[in-house]
Amino acid sequence: MNRIKEIISALEQTANHPAKAVKASMQETGKKAVGCFPYYTPDEIIYAAGMLPVGLWGGQTDIKLADKYLQSFCCSIMRINVEQGMKGMYDFLSAVVIPTYCDTLKCICDNWQVAVPQTYLIPMVYPQHRKIAAGMIYLIDEYKRVQKEFETIAGKKITEKDLEDSIALYEDYRKTMQYFTALVSKYPITLNAKTRHLIIKAAYFMDKGLYTAKVKELMKELKKLPEEKLDGIKVVVTGILAETDALLDAFVQNQMVFVADDLAQESRQFRTCARSTGTALERLAYRIADHDGCSLLYDEEKKHGQLLIDLVRENHADGVVVCMMKFCNPEEFDYPIYKKELEAAGIPMLYLEIEQKMDSAEQIRTRIQSFAEMIK
Amino acid sequence: MDKNISSKQILNDMISRHYEEALEAKKSGELVAWATSIVPQELLETMDIKVVYPENHAAVLGARKDAPAFLKDAENNGYSTDLCSYARVNIGYMNLKESVAGNIPMPDFIFCCNNICNSVIKWYENLAREMRIPMILIDTPFNHTFNVPEHSIKYIRGQFDHAIGQLEQITGKKFDHDRFKEVMKISAETAKWWKKATALAAAQPSPFNGFDLFNYMAIIVCMRGKQEGLDLFKLWAEELQGKIDRGEGPWKDQKEKYRIMWDGIACWPHLADTSKILKKNGINMVTSTYPDSWTIVYDSDDLDAMARAYSSNYANRNLVYGTGNIVQIVKDFSLDGIIYHSNRSCKLMDFRQYEVQRQVQEQTGVASVIFDGDQTDPGAFSLAQYETRIQALMEMMEQRKKERLSRQ
């Protein structure tokens, strides 16, 4: 149990102190770091170049400088990323990749070069039409373009083997995380909502290879212990992210267990595996093509609702918690569609509007507690 | 064309017929499509499909004050008020299907191009799902570089091919590439005349009031590939030239004292109020970024050029292009000021507005103000704020005018 506590504590520390963790990782590995904006970026290529991809998912910084560029109805992750960039908090990064999945991201791209000129920008445009050949060809061209950029920054050429090795490592990470999230229902007390989140989040601030080894070790140690029983409420959580402490603490206090998630910051990163055939860049491209049920990726069939229903059924969940990121248009568009489907399927839903900086923990707490009282 | 009928009358007639014919077509079992405002309509026109434009329709509903019922319906179904009000009005209309302001037929398929924003992808996804109809998407990657890159053009070309395949499947007809060439010719020509006509506002005084521009815009949206559209803009250009030759300004009962550009779309539910205040002060909106956005010009033999043209509108370009575009407009149209509409519905335009305003200010010295409004949601606009800001703009423009005169 001590080893488990040690590993968890280290990962929680990493998740709670990203800058410190990344700098430590850079020292440990001797690698440069490249910031990666949400939602999907070519991390494998960055890693193949011998650099560390670092997730930039906002934070708890107060907005002051970013108001110069962005009105208040901009989602808090982006506003805070710009704020942190302007404050020099990303100065130690060799570059920042900004993919333009939504209109806000396009503007962030535009503003970044003026607002944070000291941090080199690599914009990327992933194809929305990703299930047709023309879309894949385009994406591979984009990958080739940014690959050159990464090579320049890293000062080394990326070989096909480098890419294949990197993909293998990332696929190992994805499989490992799939096992991890499935393990939560067996250890709902140790892997409570907050701990679970911090463990998953730590991946953004460490070398992926080292991170995966840590999670594997954690799972090995956990499985030595008997399964934990908790008379709690099993939920599937959906949204961009489910942070921070005030929110997660409320879930833990009300014994709500995250048996599965559909969060952009969490499972959406690792629930889809790469195909096993094709060149390295083809495999990366097709992984995006195969990824479904995400509000950021074109889907005229709107499979998001069915994905949530399947997650509920497979994990015997009692309900779905919607963590609606305030001002997130893509998520806001998906909601009415999957809401209808979940209601038709008789699945209870809790709707929470969240922002990165939530001034009132009380309101969130009341809603979560009321939902728990309702379901019990 | 009967010389005694003005382009304005023809315009109104064309709009009415546009909606009537679409409703008729639907009744008689013809296919009807809904499409976004800068869609490669050449593909639809070639297949002789009746197209209706939800954005145009939402604007009409907004202007005739019938938007609230549809906004409320969308909200009741869980649509956040943070979402584009055109989308909410249209999705509400999809449910309620009836408006005193005018109706459109329900579509058999929808055609979406995200050169205007990515929100339309989500909006149209929902339409496709709710109505269980096919969706055709042309994804024009955002141009973070100044020019449209080659691999984007290749991708768009590939999507044209795919779209043609989808159209053939939906209609059961073969795509006529000869007709396509004809349509491309007309479309490019219409766009040229649109540009010619709107460019005439550079004259001092301008022969038309910019809010009029928004009305003619409906035709460049919905009849770009039709001979009628082409003829209308030719006629309008003639009329405008005539007015310029006679020294006629935008209004009969007011002189043009200041020339401004309006950045963004109109506040449709408050059209009367917003234009009245400008006219009262002799402020004429001479142009906006919209004329260029619909100047979709290319050689009819060149599909690459067509692909590039559809990716080149203002909203799909980077900050350097955008700022440069407005700086050029300031010069070409001899502007005294700029009014930036911070449109609650349009994050793509809004979230670089502050920087655009600063850079244009720096490069041209022209006065400007930003005000809060919305294209179709009447609740997101404060007349008091608008009035105050326009007054502030007036004072700045007056001051600069005085300084200019004293320097001469």
Added chain:
Amino acid sequence: MFLGIDIGSSSSKAVIINTQLKILGKAVVNTGAGTQGPEKAVEAALREAGLSREEIKFSVVTGYGRITYDKADKQITEITCHARGAAYMMPGARTVIDIGGQDAKVIRLDKNGKVENFVMNEKCAAGTGRFLEVMARILDCGIENLSTLSDNANEEIIISNTCTVFAESEVISQLAAGAKRENVAKGAHKAVAKRVAGLGSRIGLTPDVVMTGGVALNKGVVAALEKEIGQKITVVENPQIIGAIGAALYALEISSKLQ
């Protein structure tokens, strides 16, 4: 005997019931969380019931101040307690609309007063008592007189702004242009009703619809809300103590389960 305490942001309520579900004592004090209000309310309710603290077998606290209140046996949210209390007062109730000073809630309940679904607004002033306070201030009439003022309205004035801050300037402009205060008051009621009706439609408004919370005392808002939702609304007697009643009922229920 069983005690229910409801600690709001600006008031504290207490209710005592016996095993026959009879209300033995009740009290409302106009100070809330972080003050002596809760204790004063409990003491007043005890006095009315003729009981001492020791005779309380089980107590439940609810409301905004429930987390920091340490003298109760259990804390339950106001959503759950309001539903329970409303069902007790009005057995046919299936929807509870609660418009408070700072927030608004719509709760759907089953015949036993158990919550089936709920929706809340706590961030936006529009659709809460705060909006009416702003309007009352502009109209220079006390919040308690807003309803009587609107009784004499002869015209419908629409306040279209969904933002309270913008609505404020919209109303000032209208008054400056000569609009009658009575008509503006009525418009303010309609604006609140619209926001709340919109909130409610997200979960559906099943009859009987019942209203609680401070704003329920404003007949003008109730009438406007009835019109907006197209259904009859019954205002619960003593709307302010509904939450405390529900809490007391839960105190009884939990206590009997423990035996």
